[in-house]
Amino acid sequence: MFEYFSKYWFDFVWVMTLKEIKARYKRVFLGFLWAILNPILQMIVIGFLFQFFIPMEIDNYFYFLFAGLLPWNFFSYTFSKCTPLMLNERALIQKAKFPREALVLSIVFSNLFHLIISLLLFVILVIFVGYLSIYKIIILFLTISWLVFFTIGISLLLSTLYVRYRDIKFIVQAVVPLWFYATPIIYTRSLLPASIASALRFNPMTGIVELFQFIFVSNNLIFSLDAIIPGILISFIITIVGIHLFKRDNEYFDDWL
Amino acid sequence: MNKNIKKVTRKFNNPLAIEVKNVTKTYVLRHQKPTLIENILYRPKKEIHTALNNITFNVHEGDRLGIVGSNGSGKTTLLKLIAGITKQQKGSIKVNGRVVSLIDLSAGFHPDLTGEENIFLNGLVIGMTKREISEKKQAIIEFADIGKFIDAPLYTYSSGMKLRLGFSIAVHSDPEILLIDEGFAVGDENFREKAHNKLVGFKKQGITIVMVSHWLWELERSCDHFMWLRSGRVVSKGNIKVLKKYQQYFNHP
Numbered sequence: 001m002f003e004y005f006s007k008y009w010f011d012f013v014w015v016m017t018l019k020e021i022k023a024r025y026k027r028v029f030l031g032f033l034w035a036i037l038n039p040i041l042q043m044i045v046i047g048f049l050f051q052f053f054i055p056m057e058i059d060n061y062f063y064f065l066f067a068g069l070l071p072w073n074f075f076s077y078t079f080s081k082c083t084p085l086m087l088n089e090r091a092l093i094q095k096a097k098f099p100r101e102a103l104v105l106s107i108v109f110s111n112l113f114h115l116i117i118s119l120l121l122f123v124i125l126v127i128f129v130g131y132l133s134i135y136k137i138i139i140l141f142l143t144i145s146w147l148v149f150f151t152i153g154i155s156l157l158l159s160t161l162y163v164r165y166r167d168i169k170f171i172v173q174a175v176v177p178l179w180f181y182a183t184p185i186i187y188t189r190s191l192l193p194a195s196i197a198s199a200l201r202f203n204p205m206t207g208i209v210e211l212f213q214f215i216f217v218s219n220n221l222i223f224s225l226d227a228i229i230p231g232i233l234i235s236f237i238i239t240i241v242g243i244h245l246f247k248r249d250n251e252y253f254d255d256w257l
Numbered sequence: 258m259n260k261n262i263k264k265v266t267r268k269f270n271n272p273l274a275i276e277v278k279n280v281t282k283t284y285v286l287r288h289q290k291p292t293l294i295e296n297i298l299y300r301p302k303k304e305i306h307t308a309l310n311n312i313t314f315n316v317h318e319g320d321r322l323g324i325v326g327s328n329g330s331g332k333t334t335l336l337k338l339i340a341g342i343t344k345q346q347k348g349s350i351k352v353n354g355r356v357v358s359l360i361d362l363s364a365g366f367h368p369d370l371t372g373e374e375n376i377f378l379n380g381l382v383i384g385m386t387k388r389e390i391s392e393k394k395q396a397i398i399e400f401a402d403i404g405k406f407i408d409a410p411l412y413t414y415s416s417g418m419k420l421r422l423g424f425s426i427a428v429h430s431d432p433e434i435l436l437i438d439e440g441f442a443v444g445d446e447n448f449r450e451k452a453h454n455k456l457v458g459f460k461k462q463g464i465t466i467v468m469v470s471h472w473l474w475e476l477e478r479s480c481d482h483f484m485w486l487r488s489g490r491v492v493s494k495g496n497i498k499v500l501k502k503y504q505q506y507f508n509h510p
Contacts, residue, residue, distance in 0.1 A: 011387045015377055019367060026369040026410065091364040096357075096383045097341030165293035251344040254337065255284055256291075 009099055016106035021113055039118035042069070050186070058188060060217050063129060066122060067216040068185035068209045071147050074115040075205060076176050082107050082155035083172050086163050090257040100250045104155050112148060126216050136215045139223075143211040146232065150204055153239025156246040163249065163256045183209055189227075200227070204238075207231030273353065274434055274465040275316040275339060280348035282309040282334055282489075308334040309345070310489040316434075316482070318353075319463040323470065323480030325503050330486040332469040336360065336436045339467060354433030354465070357383055361438075362423030368412040372403060375411055376426060385430045393429045400451075401425035421448055428455050435459060437468040473500055 003009065025032050046069065047062040058064050082104050086093065089103050119140075126132055162168040183205040189197040200206045207227040214223045286304035295301060309331045316322050324332050337343050338350055340358040365382060366375045376397055380390040398407050401421045406414060414422070437456075456479065459466065470476050476483065483499035485492040493499050 008381075008384075008386055012381050015381055015387070019370060019374070019378055022374070023367055023369045091361070092382055094337075094342060095361055095365045098382045098384070161293070164291055165296065166290040167292035167294055171293070251341075254343040 012099055013102045013105050016102045017109040020106045020110035035114055035117050063217045067212045070118055071208050071212050072185055074111055075151050078108055078111045078151050079155045079158055083158040083162050083169055085159045086253055093253055104159055108152050131219055140215050147208050150235035153242040157242030160246045160249050163253050185209055201230045204231040204235040271317040271319055273315055274318045276351040277314050278349045280309055280312045280345045282345045283307050308489050318465055320482050321466040321480040322482045323468050323476035324484050326486035331489040332486055340436055355384055356434045357427050357430050357432035358436035359427055363419035366411045369410050371410055372407040379426050383430055397425045397429045434465045439470045
C-alpha cells in the first residue's frame with residue numbers, strides 16, 4: 001500500500017521523529033533545556049573524573065574523551081532503545097499496516113537530533129582550542145553519515161531478532177559495557193599491545209570514534225585508514241543483514257507479539 | 258428503462274474489492290518465550306497451529322460480508338490478513354482501496370502527546386496523508402466530541418474519550434473497505450447511536466464492509482453476504498441462508 005521513500009513515507013518518518021522528540025520532554029519542567037543540559041553535565045563530570053583521578057598520557061584528555069563519547073552515546077542509546085521496540089509498540093503494529101521501519105528510524109533520528117545539539121555545544125568549546133576547519137567539518141559530516149547508517153543497520157537487526165528471541169535483550173545488556181571498553185574512547189589504541197590494537201580495527205566503532213577524535217583533538221590533517229576500511233566493511237555487512245532480516249520478517253511481527 | 262438495466266448489470270459486475278485465494282495462515286505454538294540460546298543449543302520442536310486453511314473467497318465493491326464462526330475459527334486472523342497487519346504463509350490476498358479496520362480503536366495513542374498531536378500520529382498510522390489530516394482535523398475533533406480536551410495530553414482522557422477519538426479518526430479517513438471486529442462500539446448510548454448512524458451512512462455510500470460478530474441479528478441487519486468459518490475452513494458462504502444454517506447447527510449440532 002505504501003512505497004519506500006514516497007512522500008507518505010517521509011511524512012510518516014518525520015511525524016514519528018517529532019513525536020519521539022516531543023514526547024521525551026513533554027512532561028518535564030524546563031523541557032527542552034534538558035536536551036542541552038544533559039551533555040554539559042556529562043562533560044563536566046567526565047572531564048573532572050578523568051582529569052584528576054585517572055591521568056592518561058593523552059593531550060587535551062577532556063576533549064579527547066568527549067569526542068569519543070558523543071558518537072558512542074548516540075550509538076549505544078539508540079540500539080539499546082530499539083532492541084525491544086517492536087514489543088513496546090505492539091499496540092501500533094496490531095492496529096494497522098504502516099511502514100514499520102519508521103519506528104526504528106524515528107528513534108535513530110531523534111537521537112541524532114540530540115547528538116547534533118551536543119556537537120554544536122562541543123564545537124563552541126573546540127573553537128578555543130582551534131582545531132576545526134572546513135575540511136574537518138566535511139569529514140565530520142561523512143563520519144556522522146557512516147555512524148547513522150551503521151546505527152540504523154544494527155537497530156533493525158536487533159529489533160527484528162528480539163521479536164523472535166527474547167533473550168536478545170539480556171545479550172545486548174551484557175554486550176554494551178564490553179563493547180564500550182573494546183572501543184578506544186577512554187584510551188588510544190597506541191597504548192595497547194599491537195595484536196589487540198590490530199584486532200580492534202574490526203569493531204566499526206573504532207574507526208568512527210577515531211575519526212571523531214581526529215576531527216576534534218588532532219591538529220594533523222591526515223588520518224589513518226587503518227581502522228576505517230575494515231570498519232566500513234563490517235558495518236556494511238551488518239547493515240545489509242539487518243535490512244534483509246527486517247524486510248523478511250516485519251510483515252510477520254504480529255504473529256510473535 | 259435502459260439506464261436502469263445498465264445500473265443493474267453494473268451491480269453484478271462490480272470490480273473486486275478483496276480477492277482471497279488459497280490462503281493458509283499458520284502460527285508457531287510456543288509454550289514459553291522463545292530464546293536464541295535455546296535455539297542454538299538444541300532445536301526446539303515446532304508445533305504448528307493452522308489458523309486458516311486454504312481459504313478462497315471474493316468480495317466485490319459495495320458488498321457487505323458478515324463472517325460467523327465460534328471462537329478460534331479464524332475470523333479475527335482473517336481480518337488481520339485483509340488489514341495487512343500480518344501476512345499469510347501461502348496463497349495471495351489482493352485488496353483494492355484503502356482499508357481501515359475498526360479493531361482496538363483506543364489503542365496506539367501516545368499518552369504524553371495532546372489529542373491534536375495524536376490525531377496526526379494515528380491518522381498517518383492508518384494511512385492518511387498529512388494534508389488529508391489537516392483538512393479533516395476540525396471534523397474529527399467535532400465528531401469525537403472531546404471539547405477542550407483536544408489540547409490536553411492523552412493520559413488525561415477517559416477510556417470513552419479515547420475510543421471516540423479513535424473511531425472518529427478511522428471513519429474520517431475515507432475508507433473504501435471497512436473491517437469491523439466484534440464489539441467495536443462499546444461506548445455509552447449516545448456514542449453507540451452515533452457510530453451506528455455513521456455505519457448506516459457508509460452502507461448508503463456503498464462502501465465495502467467485512468464484519469465479524471457473534472450477534473447474528475447485528476450481522477443480519479448490516480450485511481448482505483455471509484460466510485461461516487469453522488476451524489480455519491469455510492463451511493459455507495452465500496446469502497442469508499448461511500446464517501440460518503449456522504443457527505441450526507448451533508441449536509442441534
